[in-house]
Amino acid sequence: MAFELPDLPYAHDALASSGMSRETMEYHHDIHHKAYVDNGNKLIAGTEWEGKSVEEIIKGTYNSGAVAQSGIFNNASQHWNHCQFWEMMGANKGAMPSELEAAIKDSFGTVDKFKEDFAAAGGGQFGSGWAWLVKDTDGGLKVTKTENGVNPLCFGQTALLGCDVWEHSYYIDFRNKRPAYLQNFLDNLVNWENVASRL
Secondary structure: OOOOOOOOOOOOOOOHHHOOOHHHHHHHHHHHHHHHHHHHHHHHOOOOOOOOOHHHHHHHHOOOOOHHHHHHHHHHHHHHHHHHHHHHEOOOOOOOOHHHHHHHHHHHOOHHHHHHHHHHHHHHOOOOEEEEEEEOOOOOEEEEEEEOOOOHHHHOOEEEEEEEOOHHHOHHHHOOOHHHHHHHHHHHHEOHHHHHHOO
């Protein structure tokens, strides 16, 4: 199946008061994400991956070694990552559901410790990449970071929360202050109901 750019689940300016401007959303969703969709569709056309789900493509091309395959992986994985990212944020900041809070406390001790670990992972990712809260293969929760477009699907994990730490995601609003962007993401942008639904 062809990749399709999803509509944002909110208006382009819906997150502006929470620290993600309309300009950022227009560049990030309408240009960057659309490029992954367009390039991915060109690359899979006429290959064994045409007609496959994005998840199948990611798992099938990760670490394949072939140059053509790596291009397919990069665009498919970034398309998937961004589809999750838009849903993991919300305009109406709500309280963390009790089930998620309990799971986080069970794995990290406190919610604050989880946030500290998550911000450290994103801030410590050299170059482009993502910070993740994942449900690991053993059922426990972990904070991880991945380079470029690599995501939890590559390791059999379930992505509960992901934050894009490529510069295009924060440079308009935060310039080179990635730690401030991550803190704002955790404090003001996360849709905790969506994160809890992924458990």
